[in-house]
Amino acid sequence: MAESGPIISKSQQDLEKLLDHFDRVYIDRKSENSPLARRLESLFPADKLEWVDSRPHPQIRGEMSSGEFARSKRQLYVTEFKGQFFKRCPGAKPGLACCNYFVLNWGQQCDMNCSYCYLQSFLNSPVLTLYSNLDQALEELRQLGKSLGEQSLRVGTGELVDSLSLDPLTLFSHELMAFFRDTPRWTLEFKTKSDFVHQFLDVPHEGNVIVSWSINPQAVVEREEQGTASLEQRLQAAELCLSRGLQIAFHIDPMIWHPEWKENYAALVDEVAARFRPGDLPYLSLGALRFQPEQKAMMRERFGMKSWVNQGEMWPGKDGKLRYPLELRQEMFNFVLNRFKEYSPEWKVFLCMESPETWLSTYTKAPQQVDSLAPLFDQGVSRQFRKALKRSQADTNSASG
């Protein structure tokens, strides 16, 4: 009872921050009766709200200018999603070692501003879009669940939008957690750079919800991750989640080279190791800076060449993305991995979006052969899921045809 006071207050602060963030909120009339539209209508002042029949700014199509991209973060658009909500993580490509992660996209664009964000080369919509038909996404998942039987699966929501930075507005976490309460063999992962967790701390769960944070040294946060929670705020939010029985995880991703990178990443590992035990985290992933060559111009224009990301020595990798030289990536991964292992060999650290060659040079074995990581890379589960997904798609097509 003593805790409820400050928790409500933080939650209200988070919400007010978001209400202030958006200049305009457009709601598609087709979404009028959705819980999301009704909630936003009750929260935002009337002069920020506009009911529309189609996407705003139709003249903006295709590649956006840096100004248009920046403005899109402050314009919210609520509409129905017409495609398939549920898909495999983009890491599941030939040439990359993947960890059986599947994504559920309930929106696109992010309200925060990371210099390296891949959405800069991916999005072509001048508004931050949230989908009002989350119920259909959950129905899609339900159908897939029937095909999968007793298999376990990890489902994340932080691919095209941060999982939690808008959650005080949408409260999607409540619906998702309620759904996953009925499917305890599946794991739901929220991935965020915010500290917005207070709004779901009291929602009951079955212990199958992971709240994960992308973390970086505070120097990197300040320089490259504008509008995000500080490292300290993220770690505090993680501690709070852990205290409520939620699982937590960290992604030290993207690691960013800068002159003091060793000191700063050492301090980051020390901080994590001092505040958490290996058993507190099901896994911890590492990744190094990578981005599509097409987004370089926008990054340069938006964040300038003083940004460590823009100053990086990037070369095209086999997948076409620009990456640090392989030998530098290996040095960075080994440095962090060894630092964790110095504390305890029990830390479960894996590499995200890396080639098998990098895995081998860091671990001397493939991911499926690393004992502590094998369950994350069970290819049998992955294959079975893909079959189920195809069956579900075929059913949907024949039903609609």
Add this chain to the structure above:
Amino acid sequence: MLKALKMLENKKAPFLWPEAWPHFAWGSWLLTAPSEVNTGGGRVIDLKEGFKGPLELHQALLSCKPKLSLLDLARLWQQSQEDPSLAQDLNWTELVNHCGLRSGESLTQVLESLLKTPASFQTWSEEKQLAPRDLNLLLSFESEKDKSPDLVKTWENLLDKLAETSTSKSTGVKIMELGGELLLMGKQLPSWSHESPEHFARDLERVRFPLSHQSLEAKNQELKQWAWPSRSSGRWLRQGDELLMEIKILAPHGEELKKRLDQMKSLLEGQNG
């Protein structure tokens, strides 16, 4: 009274309309001469009604000059911003789509920046048929104009030099990228006096990517210490994000090649062991 389209101003052959040909217009817009005087008072054919049916201004323009350069588009865009009657007559989106581009703020910003570069560079960009993505760096210098005029001057000198040395498109774009980024990082550019553009691009790369360069140099220094079999050599090369070793073995016949390969194998095993 006919109005000329400024896109043809100060153009050299082959951009000029042949003198012996009659000139074309669309309504009040003269399409094939930079000014009415250049028509020499000869006959001007109005394409508004067309030969096979009515044409819109962009269609008439493209029938006279099927391939428009970015410089053409930049000048047309600028004129349409200054003259509302052109903006009204010209279907900009259709014109740009026909050129394989997408109309939007990102394109018009590049076009506007192009017109602020030295005239020599504008001509070079047209000759080399640069695409908008090749010119994106111009936008990063736009915000520097008020803050650091000296920096912008150095950048413009670099662009001028590119045009002056008739640099190829690929090397020129590389020099722009590397040189521009170094300037924006506040670094000094290596001197470009008598070196070829390709040599200068390599110098720029060394300054822009010092860590990568140092690690390649260190690896190659190491290789020099190896006891190479006779008439064999090796070097490290950067290919994308990887360093790869290239080994060269010369042998007069198969037997000798086999012998040197065996020696090479022992050498490599010795190094790895």
